[in-house]
Structure formats: C-alpha cells, structure tokens
Amino acid sequence: MSEWRATTSLSRALVVSAVGVGAAVLFGEPVLVVLTAPLLLLGALGLVHRPTAAPRVLTRLDHVALHEGQGTLSRLSLHDGHDVEHVTRVAAASPYVALHPAGGQVGRLLGEGPADLELSPRRWGRRMLGEEKVGLHTRWAGYRWGPVAVGGQEMRVLPLTAPFDSRAEAPQPLGVVGVHRSRRLGSGSEFAGIRPFQAGDRLRRINWRVSLRSDALHVETTRAEEDSGVLLVVDALADHGRSGGAEGAASSLDLTVRAAAAIAEHHVRNGDRIALRVVGRGGEKIGYGSGKAHLRMLLGTLAGMRVGEPRGFDTEALQLGVTGGTVVVVLSPMLAESIGTATATLVRRGLPVLVIDTLPPDAVPAVTDGTDPVLADLAWRMRRIEREQVLGRLSALGCPVVAWRGPGTVDDVMRRLARRAQLPRVRVR
Amino acid sequence: MTRGFAAGQLVLRLLVLLGPLVALLATGLVGVVPAGWLVALVAVLSVAFAAMPDSPFGTAVMLVVLAWWGISLRDGLHPEAVLAAAGLVTAHVAAVLASYGPGSMPLDRGVVRLWAARGAAVLLAAPTVWVVAALLRDQPEAPGIWVAGLAAACAATLVAAVAFPLDRRS
Numbered sequence: 114m115s116e117w118r119a120t121t122s123l124s125r126a127l128v129v130s131a132v133g134v135g136a137a138v139l140f141g142e143p144v145l146v147v148l149t150a151p152l153l154l155l156g157a158l159g160l161v162h163r164p165t166a167a168p169r170v171l172t173r174l175d176h177v178a179l180h181e182g183q184g185t186l187s188r189l190s191l192h193d194g195h196d197v198e199h200v201t202r203v204a205a206a207s208p209y210v211a212l213h214p215a216g217g218q219v220g221r222l223l224g225e226g227p228a229d230l231e232l233s234p235r236r237w238g239r240r241m242l243g244e245e246k247v248g249l250h251t252r253w254a255g256y257r258w259g260p261v262a263v264g265g266q267e268m269r270v271l272p273l274t275a276p277f278d279s280r281a282e283a284p285q286p287l288g289v290v291g292v293h294r295s296r297r298l299g300s301g302s303e304f305a306g307i308r309p310f311q312a313g314d315r316l317r318r319i320n321w322r323v324s325l326r327s328d329a330l331h332v333e334t335t336r337a338e339e340d341s342g343v344l345l346v347v348d349a350l351a352d353h354g355r356s357g358g359a360e361g362a363a364s365s366l367d368l369t370v371r372a373a374a375a376i377a378e379h380h381v382r383n384g385d386r387i388a389l390r391v392v393g394r395g396g397e398k399i400g401y402g403s404g405k406a407h408l409r410m411l412l413g414t415l416a417g418m419r420v421g422e423p424r425g426f427d428t429e430a431l432q433l434g435v436t437g438g439t440v441v442v443v444l445s446p447m448l449a450e451s452i453g454t455a456t457a458t459l460v461r462r463g464l465p466v467l468v469i470d471t472l473p474p475d476a477v478p479a480v481t482d483g484t485d486p487v488l489a490d491l492a493w494r495m496r497r498i499e500r501e502q503v504l505g506r507l508s509a510l511g512c513p514v515v516a517w518r519g520p521g522t523v524d525d526v527m528r529r530l531a532r533r534a535q536l537p538r539v540r541v542r
Numbered sequence: 543m544t545r546g547f548a549a550g551q552l553v554l555r556l557l558v559l560l561g562p563l564v565a566l567l568a569t570g571l572v573g574v575v576p577a578g579w580l581v582a583l584v585a586v587l588s589v590a591f592a593a594m595p596d597s598p599f600g601t602a603v604m605l606v607v608l609a610w611w612g613i614s615l616r617d618g619l620h621p622e623a624v625l626a627a628a629g630l631v632t633a634h635v636a637a638v639l640a641s642y643g644p645g646s647m648p649l650d651r652g653v654v655r656l657w658a659a660r661g662a663a664v665l666l667a668a669p670t671v672w673v674v675a676a677l678l679r680d681q682p683e684a685p686g687i688w689v690a691g692l693a694a695a696c697a698a699t700l701v702a703a704v705a706f707p708l709d710r711r712s
Contacts, residue, residue, distance in 0.1 A: 121596045121597065121598070125604070128601050129601060129604045132608065136608070138689070140612065142612050143619055143671075143675040143679075144611055144612070144619050144623045145612055146671050147619075147672045148611060148626055151627055151630070151631045151664040151667045152604075152630065154664040154667050155631075155634065155660075155664050158664075199642060199653065201647070203647070214648060218643060218646060218647035218648070219650075222653055248642075254641075
C-alpha cells in the first residue's frame, strides 16, 4: 500500500516563499515578500492539513453478472479518509469496455458526492472490469496518497438474447412432458382421430355424435405433448470478421454466440431440454437440462468459452455424442472441414439437423503482418468456394442451412423439419 | 490512460505557461525590461512547467522571476509587484489543478471553483503586504526588525508543527 507524501506543489510553495522571505531579510527587499506572501500562505495551509491516518481504498461493482451492452457502477469506498479532500480515479483501458466519464477518468471533491465510474461491457466474453488507479489529496493539496492500483474483477459477460418466440414444432419430441405435438397418441389437446371404443378408454373421450350414427361407441384420440431435446453445437474454432460490440458489426463468433443464446432461451422457456457442445480449445460441454438455472449455466459457458483449435484436434474423428430424438442445431461459419463432416454424419443417421450459417457477408481473413495481400485474398476466395461446396452437399443431403438473421430465422426451417419427421425414412447406421 | 488533453486542462496549461512570463514582464511597466535571453529562459522553463506541472520546473521558473525582481528593482516597492504575484499564484494554482490527474482528465467544476476562491483569497496577501510595506517604508527602521520578523515566522512554523503532528503510522 501507499503512504502520504508531500506534493510537488507544496514543496514549490515552501521553497519559493522561503527563498523569497530569506532574500528579503538578507537584502532588505520588501518587494520579494509581496511576491511570495500568497505562496507562503498556500504552503503553510498545506502543512497545517497534514494527514494523520492512512486511508484504505476499496472498489466494488454493483453487479456480478451482466449482458453485453448493460452497464454497472464501480463504487469507491474509503475508510479512514477524513484527511482526504480530493479523489482521482483513472480506470484502465480494457477492450470492449465503455467507460463514463469518457476515458474512465474522474476527479472530484469528496464532499461533493461519490466519485463513481460507470462501466459497460460492449461484447460477450471474459472481461476485466474495475481495474483502476486511485489517488487522494489532502486539503490545500499538501499531501498525496497513491496513485495505487486497485485490482478489478473478471466477469463473464453474457451474450445478448434477442426476443425469440418461435411457434414452430420440434421435429422429434421424445420426452416426458412438454408443449410439442408428438407423433404418438396420448392425452393431449391436439385432435388426432376417432376410433372404436376399447377397454380402458376414458368415458369423457367418447364422441356421442359419431357413436349414435354408427351404433357403436367411438372415442376421440389426441396427440401426446412432449418436450424435446435440443443440442446446440457451437463452432469456436476461429473468429472471422471484426466485432464492433453490442451495437457494432458482428463477427462470426458474435453471431454464433448470440444465436445460440437466443435459441437456448426460447427452448428453455418452452420447457425443452437443452445441451451444449462447444467445438473449440476449451471443448466445453453442458448436458441436457431445463429451467432458468440451466439457461444461466449455458450462457455463462458461452461467455467463457475459449476460442481456437484444441490440441491434438482430429478433424476426421469429431464426435458430438448425439442420441436419438434430439434436434441438433449447428451454429458455424462452416469453414472447418471437421464440422461439415460431423454434420453430414448426423444427417445420414436420420437426425433432424439444422445448420445456422454465422459467417458475416463482409468477413475478411485475419492475416499476419508480412503476408502478401493478393495471396491472402486468393486463399480466402478458395476457402469460400470450398465452403459453398460443403453447404451445397449438406443441402443435397436434406440438411437445411440458413443464415442467422435474428429472431424468426429458424421458424420456417423447424416447421419443414417437423413435417419431414412425420414421414417414414431410411436411416444409415 | 488516453492521450491528448481535455479542453479544461489546456486552459490550465496555458495559465501555467503565461503566469511566470507575466510576472517577469511586469517589471517592464516600471520601465525595466528584461533581457531577451532571460525572457527566453523563463519561456522555456514555463513550457516545461506547463507540460509537467508536477515537476521541479515550476520552482525553478519562479525562483528566476524572484531573482529578476530582486536584482532589477533594487530598493523599489512598485504596485506592479502585485500583478507579478498574481501571475505566480495563477501559475501555481493552475499547476495544482493540473497535477490532480492525467492531462486527459476532465476538470470538475467544484474543484475549479474551490481553487479559484482559494487563489483569490491568498492573493489578497500580496496587496496587504504591499500596503503595509508602503506605509512602513518612510518610518525609521527599528533595529533588528527583519530578524524579529524572521524569528516570529519560525516560531509560527514551530507552533504549527507541534499543533498538527505527523502520524508516523501513515
């Protein structure tokens, strides 16, 4: 920790006034006293207000979890600060963190209210918030404490979840209780048909109009309503394009993470079971679950995922561990061969798979310094052509590929998948 | 920490730059114009003081101004000395405000108001001392008056030090 030290202004006032008064006495020049009398007063008042206690400084954020674009207040609490007149706070610059006042610098008198800093993370991910330097001054600026570095707090900034309210059915509901119309008959509310009465049927299911016409008891059958399992596969092998934060341009990972968050929130609201598999350096996995706590865990994992290729990554043997009755949503810019291969394998197994293309249309490759721009442009064009071929092959296999356009993107595709799921099909094992 | 200066900080730096120059050139109103090299020296030191208000350049430039006033106007008690004192106090107060934080930190109005009031209050000492000195000027000088004044100042400092002891724990 720091300690109080005399300021340069105090030493300046004392030295100049001492020399002035001394010279005036020695040489009998009262004009020097006229010149230095105000500085003598300033120096004396600075000395008089010498501090007597060592202050303790703590900073605290108002919130422990934030979504990108939201803001919080960094509050300064000062203990044993009765000597302090002025507080200076200078926040460390951090990528994708907006500060208010601009520049994150605030200096004000302690008696005029708290010197609070407003912080707002502009992009999801791990962000360091509240790192700063604090300096204190006594009355008449005679003594200074600090500046002292105050540690910040790493926060997992959660992605934005755009309002998303799809009315499309899940293709293969295979659970216990939910809102999706199942293929099997059961006690639901969706009319399925009328059949002759069998032992065990409930009396309230009898359709009296048909029974009277046919002289035999008939009952109405309904479709069961079940929940669905949804697996979100997030491609975090690389980030393509430039991210401008919550209100700016979106990179491929921005689109991926925000789309995954929106889809997860929608399905959790519908009571479905959601699982997450991140294909990236961290290899994060979240098992099936539902409810708000599970959603928070999903969003936290998305915010904290590590980007890049994992060590020893085998592009041929990417196993996603998908079981039957699961809807697989692959969120990827589809530039990695392994993701395309794994997706095609799932489609061949007869699973309903939806690919959400998250490559921004204006994405450009990040190249290292010294790379020939013509060569880089050529390589990027070739990579995009290969990508188009992969997407074309997936479409030919019957796997819908849609570009993420925000809420409503998957509505139509999910409806078509649900209709297709009602048809008999051959599975390749 | 961002580069560049806030608008208020630029004004402060300008005041830090101009204060010592005004104090130096105030002798010109009496008819004693400083030499070009001296003006240049004070200007250079003032620029350094304005760029680094928390540095010893401020002390140096003020001592140069004091020396000029002591040497150029021997045995003179001109009212222009009050103007020079105002220049020095303005530069000092502006440097205090500028040294509260980095150059890009915007100024707080409350702090500026407080220090403007403080500067004006302590500046009143200059005309007061000048009036007292002018009144006592024609009086026969009591033997040991200067020594007695110095002793009184030392005694006041001693009393202040005893009354407000420094806590060693800090």
